[in-house]
Amino acid sequence: MTNSDKNKDLAVVLVIGKDRSGIVAQVSDFLWKEEINIEDISQKIMQGIFVMTMLVDLAKARSDLGVLSTKFANFGEDIGLSIQIQHYRIFEAMHRV
Amino acid sequence: MTLNISLEEIYETYKMTEKEHFDIRAVTLGINLLPCVSDSFATLCERVEKKITTTARHFVKRAEKVDSRFGIPIINKRLTITPAALVLSGALTGNATTDRKHAVAFAELLDKCASEVGVDFLGGYGALAEKGLSYADQTLIDAVPEALGCTEKICGFINLATSKAGINMRGVARIGGVIRDLALNSDNAIGAAKFVVFANAVSDNPFMAGGFHGIQEADNVLNLGISGPGVVRRTVEAAPRDLALDEISELIKKTAFKITRAGELIGRELARDLGVRFGSLDLSLAPTTAVGDSVGRILEAMGLERVGTHGSTAALALLTDAVKKGGLMASSRIGGLSGAFVPVSEDVGLSEAVKCGALTMDKLEAMTTVCSVGLDMIPVPGDTKTTTISAIIADELAIGVMNNKTTAVRLIPVPGKKAGEMVSWGGLLGEAYIVPLHSENSDYFIWRKGQIPAPVTSFRN
Numbered sequence: 001m002t003n004s005d006k007n008k009d010l011a012v013v014l015v016i017g018k019d020r021s022g023i024v025a026q027v028s029d030f031l032w033k034e035e036i037n038i039e040d041i042s043q044k045i046m047q048g049i050f051v052m053t054m055l056v057d058l059a060k061a062r063s064d065l066g067v068l069s070t071k072f073a074n075f076g077e078d079i080g081l082s083i084q085i086q087h088y089r090i091f092e093a094m095h096r097v
Numbered sequence: 098m099t100l101n102i103s104l105e106e107i108y109e110t111y112k113m114t115e116k117e118h119f120d121i122r123a124v125t126l127g128i129n130l131l132p133c134v135s136d137s138f139a140t141l142c143e144r145v146e147k148k149i150t151t152t153a154r155h156f157v158k159r160a161e162k163v164d165s166r167f168g169i170p171i172i173n174k175r176l177t178i179t180p181a182a183l184v185l186s187g188a189l190t191g192n193a194t195t196d197r198k199h200a201v202a203f204a205e206l207l208d209k210c211a212s213e214v215g216v217d218f219l220g221g222y223g224a225l226a227e228k229g230l231s232y233a234d235q236t237l238i239d240a241v242p243e244a245l246g247c248t249e250k251i252c253g254f255i256n257l258a259t260s261k262a263g264i265n266m267r268g269v270a271r272i273g274g275v276i277r278d279l280a281l282n283s284d285n286a287i288g289a290a291k292f293v294v295f296a297n298a299v300s301d302n303p304f305m306a307g308g309f310h311g312i313q314e315a316d317n318v319l320n321l322g323i324s325g326p327g328v329v330r331r332t333v334e335a336a337p338r339d340l341a342l343d344e345i346s347e348l349i350k351k352t353a354f355k356i357t358r359a360g361e362l363i364g365r366e367l368a369r370d371l372g373v374r375f376g377s378l379d380l381s382l383a384p385t386t387a388v389g390d391s392v393g394r395i396l397e398a399m400g401l402e403r404v405g406t407h408g409s410t411a412a413l414a415l416l417t418d419a420v421k422k423g424g425l426m427a428s429s430r431i432g433g434l435s436g437a438f439v440p441v442s443e444d445v446g447l448s449e450a451v452k453c454g455a456l457t458m459d460k461l462e463a464m465t466t467v468c469s470v471g472l473d474m475i476p477v478p479g480d481t482k483t484t485t486i487s488a489i490i491a492d493e494l495a496i497g498v499m500n501n502k503t504t505a506v507r508l509i510p511v512p513g514k515k516a517g518e519m520v521s522w523g524g525l526l527g528e529a530y531i532v533p534l535h536s537e538n539s540d541y542f543i544w545r546k547g548q549i550p551a552p553v554t555s556f557r558n
């Protein structure tokens with residue numbers, strides 16, 4: 001993590017669902033409205049299932065992670081996808097020694 | 098910045114919190130009440146109230162904030178205090194009736210403070226009496242049935258044995274009656290679920306009902322209890338049926354490591370927010386009544402038809418050890434009890450095994466030689482003799498003393514109920530079938546009282 005990353009409040013977003021066009025656009029649009037910045041994005045199709053992981057910065061986000069988590073779940077339900085968000089440091093603690 | 102966590106790792110973490118109920122079971126703020134000591138009961142109460150309500154004023158709110166920030170649920174927020182017998186002793190007058198009333202009033206005051214700051218429970222209404230009962234200890238245990246019966250959030254304990262001192266059998270003999278009275282004094286005997294008898298009690302236990310703030314601790318300390326039987330069960334269930342047991346141990350260790358690391362992160366954040374010391378991290382597989390959150394089911398997933406059958410002790414030994422090892426590798430702050438709990442009424446798998454007769458009192462006792470606590474949340478017949486309750490306690494404390502480990506007893510003699518009948522408390526405490534006990538009495542053994550000497554292994558000076 002560089003110095004410029006220190007002011008960031010990073011979280012990981014996981015999007016899973018049936019592949020179709022427009023998913024990236026819809027999710028990005030939602031993030032933009034919540035004032036969440038995308039730091040990194042990676043997406044693939046695994047056995048016909050769309051899987052996307054995003055690293056996002058919540059430093060300027062409209063709500064905190066707890067509220068966002070519900071918003072994401074509801075938004076995901078509306079557009080037929082499973083969307084989850086969790087703090088980056090949890091992953092770092094669990095998976096990096 | 099680029100995302101350097103693989104998809105598999107991300108998915109694994111989501112699964113743990115979303116589907117397998119990984120949570121922070123308890124954040125427990127320990128408060129040292131020794132500075133409040135006074136020879137006037139009124140002054141003592143005033144100081145204690147001020148101390149608790151100021152120290153824990155923002156505790157619940159800050160815990161909720163951390164919960165929300167990291168997306169890992171913090172289920173219970175609790176307080177522990179210096180053992181109440183020590184805090185009270187200076188204010189006792191020597192008149193047994195007045196002092197007993199004061200001890201009950203003290204519990205009511207603590208209950209009021211706990212409600213005011215919004216915590217679920219406050220633990221530490223107890224005494225350390227492994228070598229003898231002081232006047233304050235006696236006063237307090239005499240007050241326990243009334244004090245825990247008339248309060249909502251207060252949990253009590255008594256430590257009656259250590260590997261260094263042996264077992265205080267005078268205390269053990271007396272506590273059988275206290276537990277019976279406590280059961281009689283409360284609705285459906287629920288008061289007895291709030292009282293634990295210990296051998297080798299630990300001073301930094303974040304779990305209730307046995308938590309207290311030890312005198313060797315700093316003023317204000319945050320301890321954290323992490324759970325996750327569901328996560329471990331999924332890991333074991335997902336393993337091939339013929340996977341060797343050392344490999345199973347390895348899988349459990351890795352899982353324990355991961356959940357401990359996440360727990361430590363949250364504990365440190367909350368301690369920093371509160372401006373208190375981060376104490377210890379207790380990784381204990383503590384079952385809840387939620388289906389899947391059962392330690393019994395983990396043992397069954399290892400290949401036992403029903404928990405309680407032959408092989409259960411070995412399976413539990415493997416589980417407890419693997420959980421401890423994973424936790425110890427993950428954090429140098431591992432403390433408390435750390436291991437696997439076997440609370441009968443709170444664990445669906447154990448409760449069912451009792452119902453069908455696979456799990457008996459004797460097998461439970463054997464299993465507690467390798468679990469991290471002891472005979473926990475076991476409903477027994479209402480007409481059980483107090484000497485039998487004391488004898489069960491003596492057995493369990495002996496296991497702790499001889500094996501240099503913590504053991505505890507939380508028995509619930511349910512009035513009017515006989516072996517095999519069901520008792521339901523609802524909520525977190527669950528429901529269970531009354532466990533049958535031996536009918537032969539232990540009267541003369543208990544009536545001897547005295548002290549069971551410390552084992553030879555304790556003399557290391």
